[in-house]
Amino acid sequence: MSSEMSISEARADLGPVTSRACFGGETTYLTKHGRRAAAVVPAEAAELLEDLEDLVDGEAVREALEARRAGTNEPVPFTRRTPSQ
The missing domain is CATH 3.40.1620 (YefM-like fold)
Structure with a gap:
């Protein structure tokens, strides 16, 4: 609700x-x-969102590190999570 x-x-x-x-x-x-x-x-909902963001961030870091090791790394663009004002 x-x-x-x-x-x-x-x-x-x-x-x-x-x-x-x-x-x-x-x-x-x-x-x-x-x-x-x-x-x-509820606090549990906010904590779940933080955990999900950590998973997404962790996956992005892993992908960037793999690309760097493979020599195919390209700049990773900054992604704003909140709307700009």
């Missing part, structure tokens, strides 16, 4: 928002000027 609220609403209601994430598994998307800017999620 998920919901949306403005950042100013969440600021006034932070205790219940975090309780719903912690105990109810709910994701609350925080909006800024009507657009999703952040989310309050």
